[in-house]
Amino acid sequence: MFESLSDRLGGVFDRLRGRGALTEADVRTAMREVRIALLEADVALPVARAFVEKATEKAIGQNVLRSVTPGQQVVKIVHDALIEMLGADASELELGVTPPAIIMMVGLQGSGKTTTTAKIARRLSGGGLGKDRKRVLMASLDVNRPNAQEQLATLGAQVDVQTLPIVAGQQPVDIARRAMQAAKLQGFDVLMLDTAGRTSIDQALMDEMRAVADVARPQEILLVVDALTGQDAVNVATNFSAQVPLTGVVLTRMDGDARGGAALSMRAVTGKPIKFAGTGEKMDALEAFHPERVAGRILGMGDVVSLVERAAESIQVEDAERMAAKMAKGQFDMNDLRAQLQQMSRMGGLGALAGMIPGMKKAQAAMADAPGTDKVLVHMDAMIGSMTVKERGKPELINAKRKIRIAKGSGTTVQEVNKLMKMHQEMATAMKKLRKMGGLKGMMAMLGKGGLGGLGNAMGGPELGEMMGKMGGPAGSLPGLPSGQQLPPGFQKFTKK
Structure with a gap:
């Protein structure tokens, strides 16, 4: 963005x-x-x-x-x-001490408000990175848009969050009262009220929104704004804040090609923190908004913390333990490669990952210019899927005749199969060298002594060392950070003798 x-x-x-x-x-x-x-x-x-x-x-x-x-x-x-x-610091949701906490969602028509309601509910109920699992009830107060209430019920089923039963003809204020009573009697921790989308010039709907806020007295009133609206997003926030006491902003479509001005202006103009950023259509595509991390991405410093958090969310503990045990023995077969490819796909694909790694901004731009970059992961997975169980376990069995069969079965070419085999061989070699270096601790020590170039020399020889050296800075630094800025404490501890 x-x-x-x-x-x-x-x-x-x-x-x-x-x-x-x-x-x-x-x-x-x-x-x-x-x-x-x-x-x-x-x-x-x-x-x-x-x-x-x-x-x-x-x-x-x-x-x-x-x-x-x-x-x-x-x-x-x-x-x-x-x-x-x-906004300096990330801003958490204020849920109070006495349940149910009420979160009221407001915004313009078409801003993604209903979908965002379901995403936040999923996150609060334990489907995201939330620390505490909450019992969440969603209620749609949108009686104007056809099937709006049914849409929220459908999304609720997708994210396994309960929605208030629909009563035909009931008006928003009455729906809010019924939702509050149901949430209290049934022991819900959080009640989310999805109000009707409106235009800032529709005073009747604005009055309705204010009446719901007066009845519900929500702990949070979140304004959902489409980041693609640019400068006008600030005007929208100003108009809504004049009607109800907003407590925060959610920016949707942060994965789009907007120029980013809305995000940069929102806090300064409204004084309200940006609490979440929508990064896609899927129900898990919602991130807490961290100003420091966003600033790092803008200046090409990457966002390693978000990368680690995304990995923690997508990696299965059992798979990680199994992979660690095999790495300790220097083993790496096609099943392991496939698991790695699937993990990368769950984490957002090659382009998204490159944008979070320090020093990889140019690589990310190259990926964006190359058509179908992330389809490469799909093609590789298809090729591995076309192999037999024995071939996946022992890739050395794959000869020319088998490569032809694998290519036909996956809809690819023999040349692509050869590239996959070469990639696997190089990764297997790197795993063995990593084992000799002492695993992760040895890799971090090498990173501290010789930077990325030193690590590349150790794992892949002079050519890889030269290439990785160009990506990074001097010894002890991370690529994308100013020269002389040392590894963060979490990395430095691996380099101490």
């Missing part, structure tokens, strides 16, 4: 990093380019102006201009300013 903004800012900062010393004029010129980049990304003008003024004031300080790496200091200042503009 932030691709164009990220590219523009990346160009500005690359020029700064290449300078040994900076003058105040250099910084002001760079900040003017940052302002233009923000405006082109649909950031509201007052927000862009305030952002640049604050960042410039800090960047022209003598401590920055006289530092050893002034260009990197400026990048850090912009990074910190981005985090502040996005």
Whole structure:
């Protein structure tokens, strides 16, 4: 979503990093380019102006201009300013102490409000990364859109969350009262009220929304906004906040090709935190909004924490333990490769993963330009599926005749089967070398001593070492982070002797 903004800012900062010393004029010129980049990304003008003024004031300080790496200091200042503009800290849902907690969902027509209601309910009930499982009841108050109540009931069945039975002809305020009574009597922890989508100029619907809020007195009133609406998203938030006391914002379609201005402007204009980001159509495509991680993605620093969380959600414990045991023996067959491919697919595909890994922004752009990149995972899975049980367990049995059969069975070519076999062989070799290095601990130690280049030399020889070295920084650093910035503490502990 932030691709164009990220590219523009990346160009500005690359020029700064290449300078040994900076003058105040250099910084002001760079900040003017940052302002233009923000405006082109649909950031509201007052927000862009305030952002640049604050960042410039800090960047022209003598401590920055006289530092050893002034260009990197400026990048850090912009990074910190981005985090502040996005809201500093992630904001959790306030569910209170006395159940049922009431969450009221509001938003424009077509913003994805009903789907988002089901996604949040799924997350609260234990289907996402939520720590505590809650008993959730959903109720649709939308009596205007045809089949809106039936849609929520269908989504509720998909995510295994109960919905309030539909009573024909009942009006929104009465539905809210019935839902509150049912939630209290049946011991639900959370009640989610999905109100009708409306336009900001429809005063009758706005009055109805305000009447529901007065009756329900919700702990949370979440405004669902489509990120693709750009600058107008800020106007929408302003209009709704004038009608009801909003407590947070949910941005949908954050996986789209919008320029990102809505996300960057929302907190600054409304003062309300962005609590969730919708990243796709599936019911699990909802993430907690972490300003620091989003700022890291914008500046090409990746988002390793979200990557780890996504992996933790998608990896089956039994599979991980089995894989660890086989790695300890230096074993890696086609069944293991297939498990790895399926895991990558569950985590969002190659492009999504590349965007979270530091230093892989260019690789992500290349994947985006290449048609059908993520179909490669599907094709590989089909080829492995066309193998016999014995072939998957012992890939060395696969000869030329078997390759022809596998290619025909999977709808691919012999050349693609050869590529798969080569990929498996290289991964198996890497697993054996990783075992000799001492597993994960040895890999992290090598990363600390020689950076990615040193790790590549150890696992794949000089050519892989040179390629991985270009991706990363000097020894002890992570790719995408400023030169000299050391591994995070979680990585450093593996490198200590």
